[in-house]
Amino acid sequence: MAFLKSARSVETATEIGYHRCDRGLYLQVAGSGTKSWLFRYKSPVTAKQREMGLGSLNLVPLAAARDIAVECRRQVLSGLDPLEERGRVKRVRQLEQARSITFQEAAEQCIASKKPEWKNAKHAQQWSNTLNAYAYPVFGTLSVSDLDTDLVLKAIEPIWISKAETASRVRQRIETVWDWARARRYVDGENPARLRGHLDKLLAKTAKIKRVKHHAAVPYKQIGSFITKLRDRKGSSALALEFMVLTAARTGEVRGARWQEIDLSTSVWTIPADRMKAGKEHRVPLCDRAIQILNSMKSNRNPDEFVFSGWKTGTGLSDGAMLALLRKMDVGPYTPHGFRSTFRDWAAEEAHQFSNETVELALAHTIKNKAEAAYRRGDQLERRRELMANWGKFIG
Numbered sequence: 182m183a184f185l186k187s188a189r190s191v192e193t194a195t196e197i198g199y200h201r202c203d204r205g206l207y208l209q210v211a212g213s214g215t216k217s218w219l220f221r222y223k224s225p226v227t228a229k230q231r232e233m234g235l236g237s238l239n240l241v242p243l244a245a246a247r248d249i250a251v252e253c254r255r256q257v258l259s260g261l262d263p264l265e266e267r268g269r270v271k272r273v274r275q276l277e278q279a280r281s282i283t284f285q286e287a288a289e290q291c292i293a294s295k296k297p298e299w300k301n302a303k304h305a306q307q308w309s310n311t312l313n314a315y316a317y318p319v320f321g322t323l324s325v326s327d328l329d330t331d332l333v334l335k336a337i338e339p340i341w342i343s344k345a346e347t348a349s350r351v352r353q354r355i356e357t358v359w360d361w362a363r364a365r366r367y368v369d370g371e372n373p374a375r376l377r378g379h380l381d382k383l384l385a386k387t388a389k390i391k392r393v394k395h396h397a398a399v400p401y402k403q404i405g406s407f408i409t410k411l412r413d414r415k416g417s418s419a420l421a422l423e424f425m426v427l428t429a430a431r432t433g434e435v436r437g438a439r440w441q442e443i444d445l446s447t448s449v450w451t452i453p454a455d456r457m458k459a460g461k462e463h464r465v466p467l468c469d470r471a472i473q474i475l476n477s478m479k480s481n482r483n484p485d486e487f488v489f490s491g492w493k494t495g496t497g498l499s500d501g502a503m504l505a506l507l508r509k510m511d512v513g514p515y516t517p518h519g520f521r522s523t524f525r526d527w528a529a530e531e532a533h534q535f536s537n538e539t540v541e542l543a544l545a546h547t548i549k550n551k552a553e554a555a556y557r558r559g560d561q562l563e564r565r566r567e568l569m570a571n572w573g574k575f576i577g
Contacts (some may be wrong), residue, residue, distance in 0.1 A: 281324050315336050
């Protein structure tokens, strides 16, 4: 092993192996002729001999290698392992680099990771739209780690009163993005968008600002006259709306109904779990008029086709088709979803022989009480068949 003192001797060294250049500093000459620096030392942590590469001679000249070796010896004297310290510094830099991810980048990744769990395909777009409108203009290009309470307030405070519902959703989504970033170790500390115990001390209470707007519903005693007017209308939208009233189903469940879900022999419509709000399959008993509506549809019933078709071949009714029909009928400020309330009011006032549980099952409501839900057995299909038959007769 040669001892190399000068830059010239280092440049001209050709013997394969290790060449000492300073205390702990070695030039390694490989069989291929490449030369690189090594620092050899005894770890003060493990008491084992270790080697740490310091780079190629092409990049690190002798003087620089000696300076690095001096710093490494200082670390050893201080009880630090140079290799471990290098790893620690690298991890710190990686974390700092990771934390440079912008809020918008974090939000987009968060939305992508959560998208599979959302039943409604439009949910992701709603997230993107609200954040794009209110959050991104304020701090979208800033590092997510720079997000603080002042920035959150700057985004939501202007709409906290005038658009209370929207502001609340924006705040919740900012909070979720920040929690996602913390789970990914991009940020740490307290969530600046947290409401309870934080923003609720700075903002007016939304409960005192917002007034819940229920879907306008036809009074149940007027449902018969409404259906009479509805039957004067032609087209798929009118039949779909009446079918929805008769089944107390949700708008999306009716619009998405396909013939493969309908069993005319048993008068049961089985809605698959992936189309239900609660994520559970739901069987709907069909009254005589509901079956009559289905029988009035075209005779060629392809299992994959929509029961209530839209304007274009192979498509179902659009989101606003039934609402547009109600507006044309000019019967009042009613909404399609409001007919579920009409049914619920009728059941409470006129169908006392049926339990509340039966009515809730007809509406496919989720039982919030976990203890009660655990004891529920079956879906009371036959009992609900009686209920919906009575509803159909009441409608006329």
